[in-house]
Amino acid sequence: MINYDPKSWWGLIFKFHKSDTFRRLLPAMTTVAMFTGAVAYVDRDLLPEGLRGTNLVHSLLGFVISLLLVFRTNTAYERWWEGRRQWGALVNISRNLALKCNAYLRLGHPSRPVIAKHIAGYAVILHDHLRGPGKPESRPGGTHGPNLIANSLIREIDRLHRGGDLSGVQYLNLNAELTAMTDICGACERIKKTPIPYSYSLFIKKFIFVYIVTMPFCFVHEFGYWTILFTTFVFFVLASLELIAEEIEDPFGDDANDLPTEELAKTIGANVSAILLRKWEMVSSDSPKHAASEPTASAL
Amino acid sequence: MINYDPKSWWGLIFKFHKSDTFRRLLPAMTTVAMFTGAVAYVDRDLLPEGLRGTNLVHSLLGFVISLLLVFRTNTAYERWWEGRRQWGALVNISRNLALKCNAYLRLGHPSRPVIAKHIAGYAVILHDHLRGPGKPESRPGGTHGPNLIANSLIREIDRLHRGGDLSGVQYLNLNAELTAMTDICGACERIKKTPIPYSYSLFIKKFIFVYIVTMPFCFVHEFGYWTILFTTFVFFVLASLELIAEEIEDPFGDDANDLPTEELAKTIGANVSAILLRKWEMVSSDSPKHAASEPTASAL
Amino acid sequence: MINYDPKSWWGLIFKFHKSDTFRRLLPAMTTVAMFTGAVAYVDRDLLPEGLRGTNLVHSLLGFVISLLLVFRTNTAYERWWEGRRQWGALVNISRNLALKCNAYLRLGHPSRPVIAKHIAGYAVILHDHLRGPGKPESRPGGTHGPNLIANSLIREIDRLHRGGDLSGVQYLNLNAELTAMTDICGACERIKKTPIPYSYSLFIKKFIFVYIVTMPFCFVHEFGYWTILFTTFVFFVLASLELIAEEIEDPFGDDANDLPTEELAKTIGANVSAILLRKWEMVSSDSPKHAASEPTASAL
């Protein structure tokens, strides 16, 4: 993911980032421009009468194509945002697991580093799992990485319960988080493996293609060589929307707009080790300094 | 479901897959073209004065029909996506059930293969149940397949609890997953058995029909034989949207865009047997190799 | 609800079902046509100069009215679909209650038929409750039917718990389903008793009325008697959308598009008695034949 300042207008307008659709569409736009130019030349200089033009159909259907592209934009964005929410949920349950285990297990308990390792490892392996080439299922060795770690973690917690280190109530309190791990993994796999239905993808691309290809024939009579500018600009807008939607739709790749899953996995690792592996111990249970000082004082 | 690369434009534009609406609409498009041609012939060559044409009404109503079709597209897509989410949830709860039972039951416990068989069988039978001809309820023998398996699984788990193999807390931890199975089955039945209200389906089809049939009469005066192209293209766009929506709306059939429920059922079977039936046993509890090596090391 | 095949185009276009808006709007359409004809006659034949016409305002506002009607369509559809989801949830919890009680209570336990009767009865009485004339609250005798049955069921389950037939964990496992019954009833009452805000309903109807009534005056100058066709068709489209929305909005009546609550109540009754009252007993606990045979075999 690219960090940027959404409020800097000039920077965004004139910077042509390598993920910018303008750069990526340049070859196609050149082709469209040359094609339109050829149509205009034939119409103007070769045919005695020229083509009979009208913008009626493009106006009528311009509406449909706009609505379709916004529908496409919406669904792509929703997947991207759902992917983000799932990883946000992973951060939350990782923290909650760590916070609860920190409260439940005495300092220095030998399971603390094991649990910390598993929680942090889950995020890392899920990141790998979702970027893996091809279908996530088919990995060498046939093991499903996230399931492997979830398995270890659930067994560890259950062992603690049987051994008496976790009471029944404490075990119940942990159940939702343990279950959520696999739910998050499944949701990410679902987003990754299920693009928008084939028919829509096919239809939208065909529609854009026919719309752009027929445009010069309808407009060249009225606007002559100006049609080159018109057609190219309209093509840029329509194709950009489809291109961005394609990129956003699978938010777990290496594209410029994809989610910062690696960074999130690191955040989880740092948070979990801070909570479970000593760092806070002196501070938190006895003298929550920051919390105790002015803010709460002013609030109560 | 068709696996495809959404980023390959040329492939998608020029491949005419058998589920492509272009191929399926070809006969209807020919009819529309011939009808428009006939109207144009009568107008141009037979009537002395020709028809008085205007595009006003089609412009006004073009807006309504576009919005309606996008509404249709949206609801159809939402059902498809909800169906996908339900099956994703089935994957998740199957994994969670397997992971938890793996932690709760000792290695070699005789209930392990029974539970694995029921979990995997549920997905398979739900797949059959949803593709079954006609109403899912009315099967020969009158039994409701998914209920039958859910019944066996719930009884098995309850038996383990009563026999002392599952503690109360462990039983509580499994309750959500056992309940979710039937919820998922019910949600899929709901999607399958409840198409969009009859009135909307009727109205949208009537509207498209009248819109297309009146188009030649309004346009032929101004555009002559070009109207054939216009009308056919508009018809292609409107009818395609309705066709795709119809196909997506019930995502459990054998259509090209339908959900890969069979493949998902296989994934579930593979995951569950990997977890509950030995494969991981040596690895997971003692040396989670993949998890323990570099990724976690780098994260902590 | 009408069962129909959404893929049969010709059938849907040329069948004029009694719930079809075309049939229901016929008188109003005739009135609009006659009114427009009168305006055209006055304009053409009586007034020396005729009216000055323009389609500008109708184009501008055509956009607003379309968006409003799609907003209306959307909210009506969402209520209808929420109603369907609530009844789907009722099917699910009824099945889950039956499945769990079947696992928890020994064969031949005297509470089995009592529980089966209450679960099945809840759906039946909820159906009656939602169709009842006027406000559901005010029934002769003053009793709230669904509450009455929920009361009996909850007391029965609690009695079983106190008597030792249900362990604490089993009782906890049933709590969500017992609570959901009343939630579903409340949600259906909410949908039934709260139509779209009065102001919107009022405004949309007034807007359609003024839009249609002013149309002939603006169009008759340019299109003469053709305006009759235009105005009537536009009226048909706008009024149909509002009519359908009205019908869908309260999905618990007897309208053609309303939900098949009676059928769903029967499904629940059949499922529950199949599970709790013997039919499956021989099959399910010992030899889940269908589940055990080929499908699971192929999956594992």
Place this chain on the structure above:
Amino acid sequence: MINYDPKSWWGLIFKFHKSDTFRRLLPAMTTVAMFTGAVAYVDRDLLPEGLRGTNLVHSLLGFVISLLLVFRTNTAYERWWEGRRQWGALVNISRNLALKCNAYLRLGHPSRPVIAKHIAGYAVILHDHLRGPGKPESRPGGTHGPNLIANSLIREIDRLHRGGDLSGVQYLNLNAELTAMTDICGACERIKKTPIPYSYSLFIKKFIFVYIVTMPFCFVHEFGYWTILFTTFVFFVLASLELIAEEIEDPFGDDANDLPTEELAKTIGANVSAILLRKWEMVSSDSPKHAASEPTASAL
């Protein structure tokens, strides 16, 4: 809230209810009409050449303003509907609390009337709390009414648990409902205290104002005094949408479209006292007559 029959068209079109936007906008509409008339007079009769008019900009921006107003309509409606759902949830949890306590506490238990009083009182005081003038927090005495009652109810239930009248499982079963009360109160406060962001409200009103004020100057050249009708009608439509949205947005006031919270509070009181205070006692536990007779018979 106004109870009305959404299917009565003529009634709704010709009744000018006092909350009708037509009545409320009449003075503003008169002003707009007079202003447009003045512009037309100056243009027609005073200026030798008249203004140069075009509808281009109003067409272009008519689209933006329509979409914005529908966005406004949508968000306002969603708040209204969320408010309704929250109160529906209050009905549900009140009934569930009553039903469960009825099952858990023996007949004649002294806590029954106390609990009934608190449940019913919560809805009444929440109604007051949301209608209270100004910010709900700052009441004379500084007490937060709903919290006060929730406090009493939670303490009462906890006391029953400690005293042995409620088992642990029964107490757990009540927890979700006890928690939901405060969640509902908080959600209603959120809706009440957070209107749409200031910038949007400001921008939409400014946009409508400029749009309407510039309209006569652009249209008067072409349409003369007819512009008065056009401008007034467009103003009526745009301002009505904004007016209705404003009214719907805070659904807890005394406006004609606001939610029937008082009536709902009464329903809750009636339901709770019917369940907990005797009325059903003879009927429900022994002979659930209505449930047992024909409906269930036909279902099983």
Place this chain on the structure above:
Amino acid sequence: MINYDPKSWWGLIFKFHKSDTFRRLLPAMTTVAMFTGAVAYVDRDLLPEGLRGTNLVHSLLGFVISLLLVFRTNTAYERWWEGRRQWGALVNISRNLALKCNAYLRLGHPSRPVIAKHIAGYAVILHDHLRGPGKPESRPGGTHGPNLIANSLIREIDRLHRGGDLSGVQYLNLNAELTAMTDICGACERIKKTPIPYSYSLFIKKFIFVYIVTMPFCFVHEFGYWTILFTTFVFFVLASLELIAEEIEDPFGDDANDLPTEELAKTIGANVSAILLRKWEMVSSDSPKHAASEPTASAL
């Protein structure tokens, strides 16, 4: 957040608040006006023939840009509203924690002020955490404020449970609230750290820029110096929508439209100390005066 009366039209139309987009866009609008004036001057007075103009492309694409901006408005509003809901949820769980602890712990228990301090402190520190400069993670000292307090609170509750002051059931009842704290913190971090995908932000700004810059060239031929007004007004509308969306999108800053998190933190502090620290003690358990008097009387 600005408190305002959404029903005061004149105030809102003529007040130019410092957050008003009109004030903030004034310099840019001047530039656009001057640029358009220059184009008009060149066209009118320098070029013999003038430019050939058409509004066709701007009409076609005006549709796309409007839909895109409404998509932008929608997503920005949804984030803002989700942020509000999360803080509303924080209010709810804070109250619920306080209410439950008040019921569970005897008056004067030494943990009461500790718990009150932590609950109130959480909201305060979350407010600081979300306004902190740059990335919330990287604070001096490396501690994550909200986690620190959540840690203390969870440990305190667990300590009470182990010490016997909280029964198992009471501990279970508190678990959802303790978990929700961290979920809320994570959700707010997610909203803060994930703006709309870079590509969309880039594309929308580029699109507006090209749309506005090309406008004079297309319109100046037909409308001359009037184009200045047209272009500036269209620019004002499009840029305002983008500006407002940018501001709303991150609702935790100091912008005029941002959420009143500070005020909410104070409300939480006041509510919690009112519940846990004495103020209500005399009233609530024995004589819930307000609740007992007229409202409940009338309801029962």
